[in-house]
Amino acid sequence: MIPPRRTRSNSRDRILDAASEIVCEVGAGKLTLDAVAQRAGLSKGGLLYNFPSKDALLAAMVERMIGEGRAEKEALRSQIAERRNLEARLACAVSLKVRSGAAQEVASGMLAALAENPGLLDPVRSLIADEWQAIKATSEDPDAAMVAWLAVEALGSLDMHSLSPVSPQDRVRIEAAVKRLLDFGIREAGESEETR
Amino acid sequence: MIPPRRTRSNSRDRILDAASEIVCEVGAGKLTLDAVAQRAGLSKGGLLYNFPSKDALLAAMVERMIGEGRAEKEALRSQIAERRNLEARLACAVSLKVRSGAAQEVASGMLAALAENPGLLDPVRSLIADEWQAIKATSEDPDAAMVAWLAVEALGSLDMHSLSPVSPQDRVRIEAAVKRLLDFGIREAGESEETR
DNA sequence: TGAACTGTACCGTCTGGTCGGTTTATACAG
DNA sequence: CTGTATAAACCGACCAGACGGTACAGTTCA
Structure with missing residues (x-):
């Protein structure tokens, strides 16, 4: 029951999950950094800390898929x-x-x-x-x-x-x-x- | 050698052609109204006169295809x-x-x-x-x-x-x-x- | 303490769409 | 033929919102 320690890899997965959900629900056109951040439960700053750009995020999604x-x-x-x-x-x-x-x-x-x-x-x-x-x-x-x-x-x-x-x-x-x-x-x- | 009289349907086709070319060359992501207008040789105003919205333009493209x-x-x-x-x-x-x-x-x-x-x-x-x-x-x-x-x-x-x-x-x-x-x-x- | 991490305010740009004005073609009266 | 009226076609400056990205000040953990 460790207080869900926010490690970097942890956040990364949460972000990737959130991004996938969004893409799945409302389409890629609505895949904005703000939306992903909100969905993942962190701020845009945090998001961009983990993935320096939107392209990086997309690339990671592809990789994972x-x-x-x-x-x-x-x-x-x-x-x-x-x-x-x-x-x-x-x-x-x-x-x-x-x-x-x-x-x-x-x-x-x-x-x-x-x-x-x-x-x-x-x-x-x-x-x-x-x-x-x-x-x-x-x-x-x-x-x-x-x-x-x-x-x-x-x-x-x-x-x-x-x-x-x-x-x-x-x-x-x-x-x-x-x-x-x-x-x-x-x-x-x-x-x-x-x-x- | 009539100075290519600008009829509405005439423009519509030119616009549709231009849009197709753009999509084909640089992808749908770059399909902006400005780009289409420029390519078709008229202004954005003129473009939007023929197709009241971008969606209308896209729909027409689908229709034609x-x-x-x-x-x-x-x-x-x-x-x-x-x-x-x-x-x-x-x-x-x-x-x-x-x-x-x-x-x-x-x-x-x-x-x-x-x-x-x-x-x-x-x-x-x-x-x-x-x-x-x-x-x-x-x-x-x-x-x-x-x-x-x-x-x-x-x-x-x-x-x-x-x-x-x-x-x-x-x-x-x-x-x-x-x-x-x-x-x-x-x-x-x-x-x-x-x-x- | 320092490094990893997060939050927020902000910026510049791009883009769809609006709107008032202008050109052009056509119809018609004198 | 000329002048005028009308409407379609068109122009282009402008706007508002969205979005990617930056800056930087906090915060938390080892």
Whole structure:
């Protein structure tokens, strides 16, 4: 029950949390230093002491989000025994799971703010590039894996902008379809069709 | 050689063009009324005479973009004879074709600005919803069509944020894979695999 | 005591929007 | 053809608020 000692790292986390909440609730356009400070329970001075500029704050947010994403992915890696299309499955699982949570909405708002500072997106860019490479490299059927990964990515992206026309039922079907796609690949000409 | 008579609609288009250019070049963050006015060759007063507010301007930009997309789709409709998975084919074709052009970059920048005014995205939302319905309704294999459409959508979305890890070669392969997917569907368990 | 940290008042700039005035085109009367 | 009236189109100075950032004086802890 230590009187919540305000350490620097402590404040940093509180600030980052506050910023995420704000972005998530009212969008990146309203992400002002004043708002963040208020939300985090300190003054603008204190905020700027921890993050010398708004860009620094944004960069830290990106950093943290990527870290969380990676951690989540790592956690899933151990659960997936099957080696087949490992990376693709991973990516899809991560997307389908993580992306429906709060992180999703944060990412949504962030993109808007980040769009103006292309540099801030660099970490994200390289993360995606890595994922893509892994998928191409470790999949038995890269074509199917690429398409599957893209489809899942789109799901997230559309949600992100609240643009998704995909109903929950659709979602289930898509998930199943993606799994089938990864497991069995794309059918060739002259094969049977069962469900119609 | 009439001294380009300044009609209202004339100015409107000039303004819309200018705004698009700016968004495309420096991003939505720099889309100020002053900049647009200067670019369009009139004063801020004149600009605000044509569009009573910045939101009105943005809304008009969205409107025009949607209109262009629809026109493009209509144009393609006549070229695609095959009835199979018509809607999905159309949508994908439009995306693959149009989205690689200038409209793409404009859309990119726009999203950032639009993210703050969710209402401005309503037209886009309904457009997408319509497309989605059409795809589900008119496809022989809705599952495959949905996945295909999503994959193409992701391609556009990633490009939009300059986040795409997809190389030109990848793109070609994906395009082919999507076509196969639409034509032949997803393979089921216990079928031959030829390319490995 | 000193370093880490916080609070607050303030500044400069940017930007959307207002507003009164000016130009330009058109219609029409004489 | 000329003068006049009218309204649309346009101009640009100005304003108010928001926002990022600074300065600096306190405060707290080791």
